[in-house]
Amino acid sequence: MPFSGGQLAAKxxxxxxxxxxxxxxxxxxxxxxxxxxxxxxxxxxxxHEQAAVHAADAWARCNxxxxxxxxxxxxxxxxxxxxxxxxxxxxxxxxxxxGGQGPFNNLRRGSLQEMDHxxxxxxxxxxxxxxxxxxxIPEYIELAVRHAISGTPGPAFLEIPMxxxxxxxxxxxxxxxxxxxxxxxxxxxxxxxxxxxxxLSRAERPMLMAGTSVKWSEGEAxxxxxxxxxxxxxxxxxxxxxxxxxxxPQFLNRSRRDALAKTDCILLAGTLLDFRMRFGKAIPExxxxxxxxxxxxxxxQNRQTDVPLVxxxxxxxxxxxxxxxxxxxxxxxxxxxxxxxxxxxxAEAKVQSALNSDETPVDPQRMCKxxxxxxxxxxxxxxxxxxxxxxxxxxxxxxxxxxxxxMDPGPLGTLGVGMPFALAAQLAHxxxxxxxxxxxxxxxxxxxxxxxxxxxxxxxxxxxxxxGAWGQMMRPQxxxxxxxxxxxxxxxxxxxxxxxxxxxxxxxxVESPDELQPALERAAASGKPALIxxxxxxxxxxxxxxxx
Numbered sequence: 001m002p003f004s005g006g007q008l009a010a011k012x013x014x015x016x017x018x019x020x021x022x023x024x025x026x027x028x029x030x031x032x033x034x035x036x037x038x039x040x041x042x043x044x045x046x047x048h049e050q051a052a053v054h055a056a057d058a059w060a061r062c063n064x065x066x067x068x069x070x071x072x073x074x075x076x077x078x079x080x081x082x083x084x085x086x087x088x089x090x091x092x093x094x095x096x097x098x099g100g101q102g103p104f105n106n107l108r109r110g111s112l113q114e115m116d117h118x119x120x121x122x123x124x125x126x127x128x129x130x131x132x133x134x135x136x137i138p139e140y141i142e143l144a145v146r147h148a149i150s151g152t153p154g155p156a157f158l159e160i161p162m163x164x165x166x167x168x169x170x171x172x173x174x175x176x177x178x179x180x181x182x183x184x185x186x187x188x189x190x191x192x193x194x195x196x197x198x199x200l201s202r203a204e205r206p207m208l209m210a211g212t213s214v215k216w217s218e219g220e221a222x223x224x225x226x227x228x229x230x231x232x233x234x235x236x237x238x239x240x241x242x243x244x245x246x247x248x249p250q251f252l253n254r255s256r257r258d259a260l261a262k263t264d265c266i267l268l269a270g271t272l273l274d275f276r277m278r279f280g281k282a283i284p285e286x287x288x289x290x291x292x293x294x295x296x297x298x299x300x301q302n303r304q305t306d307v308p309l310v311x312x313x314x315x316x317x318x319x320x321x322x323x324x325x326x327x328x329x330x331x332x333x334x335x336x337x338x339x340x341x342x343x344x345x346x347a348e349a350k351v352q353s354a355l356n357s358d359e360t361p362v363d364p365q366r367m368c369k370x371x372x373x374x375x376x377x378x379x380x381x382x383x384x385x386x387x388x389x390x391x392x393x394x395x396x397x398x399x400x401x402x403x404x405x406x407m408d409p410g411p412l413g414t415l416g417v418g419m420p421f422a423l424a425a426q427l428a429h430x431x432x433x434x435x436x437x438x439x440x441x442x443x444x445x446x447x448x449x450x451x452x453x454x455x456x457x458x459x460x461x462x463x464x465x466x467x468g469a470w471g472q473m474m475r476p477q478x479x480x481x482x483x484x485x486x487x488x489x490x491x492x493x494x495x496x497x498x499x500x501x502x503x504x505x506x507x508x509x510v511e512s513p514d515e516l517q518p519a520l521e522r523a524a525a526s527g528k529p530a531l532i533x534x535x536x537x538x539x540x541x542x543x544x545x546x547x548x
Contacts, residue, residue, distance in 0.1 A: 001460065002168040005134035005160065006031025008176070009098070010039040012138035016145055016179040016241025018069050020044055020427060022055040022420075024380045026073020031165040046376070046452045049077050053084025054420030054446075057093040060153075061239065061407055061421075062382075062428040064218050065182045067094045074100035074162075078117045082124070082546055083414060085155050091239070091410030092212055094153035096180075097121075098142050104132055104161040121157040126150075130159035133317035135166030138176045145323040149183045152295040154214050169233065185217075188292075188309040189497075192228050193319045196307045197329060200230075203265035205336050207233045209277075210240035212410070213294050219314025220403055223269060224248070226317045228333040229324070233259060233340050237271060238410060242400035253396065255340045255348040263287050272312050273302040274411060292316045310326025325419065355397070360512045361535045364390055364465055369395040370516040371463055378433050380405065382425045385440025386418030388472035390536070394437045416445030418462065426458040433524070436462040441470045443496055452502040453529035461514075462500075462531045467538040468493040479542035497533040506530035 004013075009032050013021070020042040024028065028548050036043050046052045049072040056068030072081040078099045088095050099121070100109030102111025121128040127147035131140040137160065144156035200206055214223055220243035226248045227234050234250045236243060242253040252259070260266075265288040273280040283289065290312050291298075291305040299308040309316040324331070357363035368390075375381050375398065383398055383410040385391035400406040407415045407425070418436040426434045453460050474489040497507030506526040508519040516534060523530035 002170055003174055004031050004034065005137050005165040005167045005169070006033070006421045007035035007038055008134065008137045008174060009141060009160070009165070010035025010041060011174075012141040012174050012179065013041060013069060014039045015138075015176050016068055016141070016181055020059065021069045021071055022046060022052040022059070022424070023071040024049050024052055026077050027079075027164065028074045028102070028162045029098060030072045032071050032098060038544060042427075044427065044452070044456060046420065046423070047448050048439060048446065049080035050084045050416065051420040051423075051446050051452070053095070053097060054087065054417050055424040057084060057088040057091065058092045058407060058421035058424035058448070060095055060418075061215075062404055062425050067096050067148055067181055067517055068424070069096050069098070071098040071101065071369050074102060074105065075115055078115075079120065079410035082120060085157065086123060086124045086385060087409055087412045087414040087417065088155040088295065091414040092153050092216055093155065094148040095155045095392065096141070097155060098360075099157060099159040101130065101161040103163040103243045105163060107161070117153045118157070122123065124155070125157045126138070126154040128155040129157075130161070132161070134164050135169045135175075137164070139534065140521075142179045145179055145181060145452045146160045149181060150182070150469045152213070152293070152298065154182075167341055171364040174546050185315050186311040186317055187312040190306055190319065190323070191212070193242070193310055193323050194317070196290045196309060196320065197323055197327070199265055199290060199307055200331060201329065203288070204263040205236065205263050206267065206333060207259045208267040208269060209265045209271040210234055210236045210243050210269050211271030212240060213313050214243045215239040215270075215403060217270070217294060217315075218319060219269075219312065220244070222314040222317035222321070222436075226321050229321065230265075231334040232267075233333065233337045235259070236400075237276060240270060241395075242403045242405045246399040246401050250337065250339055252344055255343040257342050259340055265290065267292065269317075272411075276411070279303075302309060332386040332433040338532050345439040358513060359537065361467070361537045362510070362513050363515070364393050364467075364536045364539070365397065366513045367534050367536055368437070369463055370513060371435070371520070372398045374517050374520045375435065382407070382429060383436055384418055384421045384425065384434070384435055384436045386415065386421075387442040387465070388470070389467075389539070390439045391437055398437075407446075410539050415439070415442035418442060419446050419449035419460070422460040422462075423449065423452060423456070423458060425489045426460055427455075427456075436460065438462050438464040440464050440494070440496065442467065442490055447496065447499065448503070450500050450503045450505050450529050450531070458529060459524075459527055460529050462521075464496050464531065464533050465536045466493055466496070467536050469538055471539065475542040476538060478540060483540070493535060497531050497534060500529070500531040505527070508532040510534040
């Protein structure tokens with residue numbers, strides 16, 4: 001029996017271990033739906049294509065060794081998805097995005113929603129191409145996936161015109177190649193490993209920054225074994241958060257600035273020297289830089305690397321430990337780690353009054369503390385940060401107790417990822433509680449995806465810190481332009497909880513800190529997607545700087 005192009009695509013996705021696609025209905029991609037139904041691949045339809053791609057991004061983050069998949073229709077469907085693709089590009093998420101297109105036999109004639117999608121996608125993908133023969137669709141899918149997972153991972157875009165998706169292929173012409181969704185583990189040069197240990201041996205105040213490539217390398221076990229052996233002070237950023245256990249003696253969270261000011265040797269494990277590290281200027285000029293990452297093109301960006309360890313980050317740590325054993329080398333940085341721990345303890349003590357504040361509107365730190373205390377009663381919750389100020393506050397207060405236990409947009413800083421990420425996380429982990437910490441600004445971008453959560457019975461809980469402002473922008477704008485010139489920076493204290501109720505979910509309004517935990521418990525007991533709208537204090541103190 002003949003197969004349609006959409007059925008062949010689904011067979012290839014099944015071969016790649018794909019369990020779910022995220023999409024929004026469109027005529028150009030409808031044949032793929034038929035194939036997914038045939039192959040038992042779940043179809044999760046959202047309310048905006050940006051959300052579909054964000055969800056695919058989160059699916060990849062939640063499922064190591066798998067790719068996330070989104071299917072978006074032509075024209076505005078693809079352009080709506082661009083932000084999601086760009087976010088995955090900066091976050092190194094291995095995803096495959098199918099784009100619809102008008103019929104190939106009418107190409108360049110001006111079909112409905114026809115445009116140059118590949119030209120738009122090429123700068124923000126590792127692979128962007130189109131397939132113009134139905135029988136070759138599986139071949140192109142394998143190629144796209146191979147690009148997405150190789151080296152530093154990232155998004156791939158595959159355009160399939162409508163008549164190619166609908167085209168019929170005889171049974172004897174069907175070839176579905178083997179599709180690998182994990183890249184080979186590549187090890188660094190052993191000479192460089194020895195050089196790294198030489199630099200580390202000379203150091204008195206070394207530190208490690210664990211970043212995104214630790215996650216994509218699945219290198220946390222090897223990294224923790226290494227840092228535990230030498231008691232190396234370690235900080236996490238990006239998707240590296242959670243790769244070092246919160247209770248580890250080596251994990252530090254509040255003393256990074258002090259450590260950076262004093263360090264004489266820094267190991268950058270999947271941590272880029274971008275705006276988060278002041279483009280390398282956060283590190284003293286005379287400090288040695290040992291960089292571990294998955295691709296040579298990342299080495300020395302913004303600052304020269306003294307020792308580059310190129311390859312799977314887990315392999316790099318394994319080789320460091322192996323070479324230490326071979327040399328009989330013993331290193332111990334306990335005293336330096338404990339010096340930083342004292343700074344951590346002092347910083348923690350300074351925020352205790354804010355964590356226990358009874359003021360109303362609620363102190364943002366008290367809100368995060370109440371959320372933290374509630375989360376502590378749960379088994380392995382997943383927390384998603386979607387906002388500016390409130391997420392920065394939450395990141396300091398809410399512990400990340402394991403890999404994948406915290407997700408945020410990443411370095412593109414895309415607001416609106418909250419519910420799309422949560423959809424994927426709850427589908428991937430139906431046994432876990434998925435919680436979103438929202439800013440009131442970010443909720444407005446994809447809050448309508450509560451409709452999707454209701455339709456698919458996903459009991460996600462969101463907590464909005466509602467200060468009636470784009471707080472992270474309001475403060476510098478007010479300080480620089482005048483507090484009477486806040487146009488574009490203020491919002492209403494909207495009843496977002498009522499919006500969620502109208503969509504079929506559970507809503508709660510919280511106006512004092514003692515109301516928050518009971519509201520969380522009621523939300524959890526409701527069994528519905530829920531939103532708790534917390535009225536928090538609007539802070540106008542500007543401490544200088546704009547986070548770019």
